[in-house]
Amino acid sequence: MQQEIQTRRLPWYRTVYRGKVLLALYALLLSVFALLAWWVHGHPVLAIDVVITHEFQEEQSPWLRALMLAISFIGSAPLLAAGLVLITALLLWLVRLRLEALVLLGNCLSSELLNRTVKVVVARPRPLPTLVEVLQAAHGASFPSGHVMAYVAYWGLLFSYALILFEGRSWWRILLLLVAGFFIVMVGPSRIYLGDHWASDVLGGYLLGGLWLSLWLLLYLRLRARGLLASRRRPPVSHSGSDVKRAALPTSSRSRRLS
Incomplete structure (x- = not known):
């Protein structure tokens, strides 16, 4: 196994190159986010944000409003969201995916703390009802x-x-990919449609959230490669009755039967 791993490992220069590419990508994302945060801190209301929200809110059909409310429902109920994360982590732990369960808890908790910290620093007010239609009032920055x-x-x-x-x-794998992808893609438009956030708020959430998720995935893959909290597989048990009986017989009895 060790020899196979050594043969499949990339040369050091290719590893360094990939590492530099990742660092450059992270630095770019962080720079864009920092620039956006600095800009909205000094300009709480952007004309482009108002225009985008008006475009989103042109269609006011009941089914669309219900869909947008449903998409944002989990995030609007803190106890429900926390319970969903805890139940998912428990299920992962029970199916022996212990590292995955701990990474899920760490990622979600740290992401929430990071979001609250940045909100305090930037201190951008919510969209005003005088500028856009606020269908679901929210509090805080x-x-x-x-x-x-x-x-x-x-x-x-x-x-x-x-x-x-x-x-x-x-x-079930395809269903999980579709459901997860749907919520990731649609939560941003739902926040704009409901008047809870500006488009730049949503963009900032995707930038910082994606960067934070990438860092946790890198940590997870490194820990997984080292075998941390790897699930131990039980040896296969034979269900053949003759095999069980043969294994239970003493050596002398088996030798007499063979003779």
Whole structure:
């Protein structure tokens, strides 16, 4: 096994190159987010945000409003969201995916703390009812979107687990990918449509949430490669009755039968 790992490892120069590419990508994402945060801190209301919200809210059909409310419902109920994360982590632990359970808890909790910290620093107010239609009033600061970061942390990690841990075209794997992808993509538009966030808040949530998720995935893959909290597989048990009886017989009895 050790020899196979050594033969499959990349040369050091290729490893360094990939590491530099990842660092450059993370630095770019962080720079864009920092620039956006600095800009909205000094300009709480952007004309482009108002225009985008008006475009989203042009269609006011009951079914669309109900859909947008349903998409944001989990994030709007803190106890429900916390319970969902805890239940998912417990299920992962019970199926012997212990590292995955701990990473899920750590990612979701740290993402929430990071979001609250940035909101305090940026201190951007929510959209005003005088500028846009606020269909669901929210409290606290606006940048970055807490719903978006929470959904990227939870659903994004489940989406990644489905890609990393399992293969094939099983219906439950495809269903998990579709459901997770749906919530990740649609939570942003739902926050704009409901008037809870500006488009720049949503963009900031995707940028910071995606960057934070990437860092946790890197940590997870490194710990998984080292075999931390790896599930121990039980040796296969033979269900053949003759094999069980033969194993239970003393050596002398088996030798007399053979003779």
